[in-house]
Structures are given as structure tokens and as C-alpha cells.
Amino acid sequence: MPADPSRVIANLRELAALTSDANGAQRVAFTATWQRARDWFADKLAELPASYRIERHRDAAGNSWVTLPGASPKSLVLGSHLDSVPNGGWLDGALGVVTALEVLCGIARDSDGRPPFTIRVVDWADEEGARFGRSLFGSSAFAGTHTIAEDRARTDANGVTMEAALAECGIEIDRIGEAASERSNIAAYLELHIEQGPVLERLGLPLGAVLGTKGVERHAITFLGETAHSGSTPMADRRDALAAAARLALEIRPIAMRHTDAVCTMGSLKTFPGIVTAVVGRAEATLDQRDLDAEVLATLLREAQQASRRFADEERCTVEWSRILSIEPVPFHPELIELCREAIVETLGAPAHSLPSGPLHDAAEVARLGVPTVMMFAQSLRGISHNKIEDTREEHLSQAVAAFDRLAAKTIAWIESQPD
């Protein structure tokens, strides 16, 4: 019996009604509203027939696991996150968790509660990092890429420490790494999520297969020239740091556009002394570059650095770069991407589109461990997310549930075909 999209949509609406206000979803991790969302989810499990023998537990990092034990301990994990940003949308994260539960129930029904492989649903704790600025909290603890020392120093806007907020939820900060014990026997991980961008809508497609999450190179760039009087300094004598920075701001566009999905953003620029009567002596910019291909990402960085030196020379300035952050691209599993494409084609009767994800997702933390992983995206209306107006057409939600259900069935057959 296939998954029932109308039940998924009704459940999502119920969850939204319970955890949103006039400004949108308020399921910020480690708050009372988030706990309410998780209690609601637990109640949904309690309604299921006892014959399904479903087990439920929270790991040391607060990730919530639902397990339908199968004949083999080898498991297929389906997941996403129930937490949201403040004033968030109703689908970000919740679509994946609620759909995963529906798929698990369908497998339980079809197998009389005893599938050939173990099926698990995970609700990752604090994907968004909205309160303490640490995204992918639960999945990174699971993956072993967590940072307890830094996390201990984190506080929210009211000065509450992350350690205290975790303790409120029964999580001991020193033990979050023990979530790694959940890794055993995972044969594959699947995640359904809204795209949160405009690509699928522009192509007129309801669904897409995700190729992986883009890597990030983020740098601070400082151009140094010479501050001088704006009235007395002839144009030819100037060493204008802003001129060099401005030329780079324009040059990063062709640098990015030579590659299909690459993006480069100069998101901030400060000038010093920053007054109307002085030539700019120092300009401080930030540059964020992303691509799915590590070589392309390295090329983006190299070309931007070369351009910055050329512009600095031509403006008789100097330039310095310092790295703020570097995240490797995480490509998903090629065979699972293919299964995802097949599931989309069979559901829609139309060709499948594959795209990289600009935002990071919990799935990247799982894939980083070497677990075969893929994500499916559902179209986001107007490409908007992290906003109360976030939405997806009901028809597209139904297609997403049906296609994800198919993908799960295909993945189970794929696990069966793998050598032990």
C-alpha cells in the first residue's frame, strides 16, 4: 500500500497549527514549542498499531529515532528536522520528517510489521542553529564533526548558555559525541526537503534529485591604499582602496558564471575612514564562493585572488586575504541519485532534473561518513524559505510524497542487491 500524501499534508497542517503563530513557525530547537512538536510526533507514533513493534528513543545529542526492526539489522534511514528558524515556514524540515513516518508506516503495513531490513526515521536536533548559531547540531554529533568546546561558549540572545538549554532538554553537552553509536548498520540515508530556492519553479518542475551540497570558501579581503584629501589629491595620484574592491565586486560575476552552478557573493564592504572628504585608504570586503565540485571551487578562489592582486596593482594598492571558513563539497551517492531520478520520472511521467544544494543539510553530515545518501527536493513557491510565506503547491507535495515513497522502495531493493 503506497504512502498516503493526503495524510502527510493533513499532519503537516496540524503541526503548523500547533507550533506557529501569526509570524510563522516557531519550532526553534531547545524551546518549549520545539518540544511540543516532538511530543506531537510521539503521539502520532502512539496511534500506530502495536503489531508494528515500533521502537523510539533519543540519542545523546537529542536526535529522535524511530525504529521498525526488520529481519536484518541493516537499516534504511529516512530523516530531516522538526526544528525551524523563528518566524519560519511550515515545510522546511517538517516535510521530510512527516513524510518519512508515512513511508515507514506503509512499509510496516506491507510487511505485517516485519520488513526484510530495519527502517528508521530520524528527527535531527537543531538543524537550523537559529538560537545558538550552530547549525547541524545533532547530525554533526552523530557524524563526529561536533565542537563541544565552542558549543560550551555559545549563548542565545538572552544570555542563556547552550549548555543550560541542552540540559533543560536532558542533553549533557559532554556526551553528545555518543550519538555516534547510532551509526552502526546504516546501509543508506534518504531525505526529502523543499528546495528553498527558485530553480525548480523556474524550470516548471515539481521535484528534483539532489547531487550533493556545495562546498564553501569564505574569505575576508582587505585592500590597502592611502587615505588622502578628496579636494587636493589629483586623480592620477590616488591609491584608492575602494576602487580596487569595487572592481573585484564586479569581476566575481564572470568568474562564477564560467561554471554552471557556481555562485560568488561579496556580501559586505566597509571603507575607512569612510567619510565624504577622504579617498578610501582601507576597504574590507567579504567573499563567499560555493560549488559542488572541489576543483571548480578551488578555481573560483584562485581566479578571485588573481583578479584582486591585478586590481590592487593597477590601483597602486596592496591586498590581503584571510580565510573565514572552508567547507568541502559533499557529493551524494551516484547510484542513489540515479534511483532518485528514476523515482521522479516514474511519479511524474516527465524527465528528472538534478541540481546541487546551496544550503547545507543534515544529509551532508551523514554522507560525509561514507553512508550512501541522496536527497530529493520539492519545488518552493517563489523560491522563498525561512519565512512564513514559504509554501509548496499541494499537488507538488503529493507528488513529493509519492516519489519519495518510490525512492525508499527502490533503495530497499538496492540494499538487498549489495554484497555484505
Ligand SMILES: [Zn+2]
Ligand atoms: Zn531545513
